[in-house]
Amino acid sequence: MQELVKKAKELIESKEVDLLIGYQSDGEKGAKPLFVKNTQQAEKLIFNQYCLNNLVTYLKRPDVKALKKVAVVAKGCDIRSFVMLLSENQVSRDAIFIIGMTCDHVVSPDGTGENEKCTTCKVHNPHLADVVLGAPVPEKIAKDKPVHYAQLEKLNAMSQEERWAFWQEELSRCIRCYACRQACPLCYCERCIVDFNTPQWIDTRSNPRGNFAWNIVRALHLAGRCINCGECERVCPANIPLMLLNQSLQEEAQEKFAWEAGYDPESQPPLTTFRKEDDEDFIR
Amino acid sequence: MSENWEPKIITFVCNWCTYAGADLAGTSRFKYASNIRIIKTPCSGRIDPMFIVSAFEKGADAVLISGCHPGDCHYNEGNYNARRKFTMMKRLLDTLGVDTRRVVFAWCSASEGIKFSRLVNEVTESIKKLGPYTDYHSLNQEER
Numbered sequence A: 001m002q003e004l005v006k007k008a009k010e011l012i013e014s015k016e017v018d019l020l021i022g023y024q025s026d027g028e029k030g031a032k033p034l035f036v037k038n039t040q041q042a043e044k045l046i047f048n049q050y051c052l053n054n055l056v057t058y059l060k061r062p063d064v065k066a067l068k069k070v071a072v073v074a075k076g077c078d079i080r081s082f083v084m085l086l087s088e089n090q091v092s093r094d095a096i097f098i099i100g101m102t103c104d105h106v107v108s109p110d111g112t113g114e115n116e117k118c119t120t121c122k123v124h125n126p127h128l129a130d131v132v133l134g135a136p137v138p139e140k141i142a143k144d145k146p147v148h149y150a151q152l153e154k155l156n157a158m159s160q161e162e163r164w165a166f167w168q169e170e171l172s173r174c175i176r177c178y179a180c181r182q183a184c185p186l187c188y189c190e191r192c193i194v195d196f197n198t199p200q201w202i203d204t205r206s207n208p209r210g211n212f213a214w215n216i217v218r219a220l221h222l223a224g225r226c227i228n229c230g231e232c233e234r235v236c237p238a239n240i241p242l243m244l245l246n247q248s249l250q251e252e253a254q255e256k257f258a259w260e261a262g263y264d265p266e267s268q269p270p271l272t273t274f275r276k277e278d279d280e281d282f283i284r
Numbered sequence B: 001m002s003e004n005w006e007p008k009i010i011t012f013v014c015n016w017c018t019y020a021g022a023d024l025a026g027t028s029r030f031k032y033a034s035n036i037r038i039i040k041t042p043c044s045g046r047i048d049p050m051f052i053v054s055a056f057e058k059g060a061d062a063v064l065i066s067g068c069h070p071g072d073c074h075y076n077e078g079n080y081n082a083r084r085k086f087t088m089m090k091r092l093l094d095t096l097g098v099d100t101r102r103v104v105f106a107w108c109s110a111s112e113g114i115k116f117s118r119l120v121n122e123v124t125e126s127i128k129k130l131g132p133y134t135d136y137h138s139l140n141q142e143e144r
Helices: A002-013 A055-060 A076-087 A116-120 A150-157 A160-171 A179-183 A208-220 A231-235 A242-257 B018-027 B049-057 B078-095 B113-130 B134-141
Strands: A019-025 A031-036 A070-075 A096-101 A131-133 B009-014 B036-041 B062-067 B103-107
Touching: A002 A019, A002 A070, A002 A096, A002 A131, A019 A055, A055 A070, A055 A076, A070 A076, A076 A096, A116 A150, A150 A242, A160 A208, A160 B078, A179 A231, A208 A242, A208 B049, A208 B078, A208 B134, A231 A242, A242 B078, B009 B018, B009 B113, B018 B036, B018 B062, B018 B113, B036 B113, B049 B062, B049 B078, B049 B134, B062 B078, B062 B113, B078 B103
Parallel strands: A019 A070, A070 A096, A096 A131, B009 B036, B009 B062, B062 B103
Antiparallel strands: A019 A031
């Protein structure tokens, strides 16, 4: 990726950015984050289909926020999370330099085949960036077309009892490491509700009650905000299909509020606004 | 299920409409089931989804949530915001396999004492048919 290295060196040398966050290779079939502060480190930068991490996550950190300007290498999907941070006033547009990478697809977390999230991608070409690198990729889905998630449809088809049994089984493996929260670019509360103990809303032990409550609150706090980057599920050491919960709420936001997160920084996230004619069939 | 079992229904109501409606039901001497436990909140917008989770964890068989009709909110738009939040919460609970027949939302104004008493009776009847919410309560028993 010669043009990426060149651009990075340019940004570092001209002191336009204090830090550049990108990818370096991690074995033959892998990539991991790289933090570039000098031109020598920039040599290591790569971009390929193994670049799964959503590096926008680092922008929520206080030590990164304290820097004057930071550059981030981001795919279209990662930029969607940046757009959400923008619309929630969590980052200043001037303080971030987005190096948008065109991207056909990335591999699935286990390294085999195309990542499921890429089958519903509408932003193979970055929609908000300071510079776009890479050859344009044809978009496969029109922007206004609603997204359908194959795995979610299976869950939706189950009965209520089956879903209960399914989730009790899946969530029983949760060890409450909160990797899902740490990896999520949009989980940025300075103090998470699960860490509060006066009052303690959520049992912090890894037991059925606590696991259920934690996963409810994690998904709900992303309602209308999650952009389907899949980082929570990828980092989950217990392989809990967390994205099913997020996608379910994405589907609801699409159906009820005609909303898809992360495309327009000027638009209002659905839970910060309302329409008087919102659907209320479920209210007696 | 023992023969004497009675459902516990935790009821979150807003201060301005439904609580006054419940008060009207009382002063008008309308009879309604004693299965509800009313918790007053300033506004339906104050009702956090965690209240629902917490109620079930502590042994509720159903949760009833009620506030002002759209357009009647004391704070103008609290119930509109609440409506969107509840839409999401209901969908999430449904996805997780929670029995959403046990989470009832209603609008009930200060003048609707009759509606309130009827609502409580209807919900109580339907929960009596469903029985205790053993699925959720069993989460408490499997402590490690």
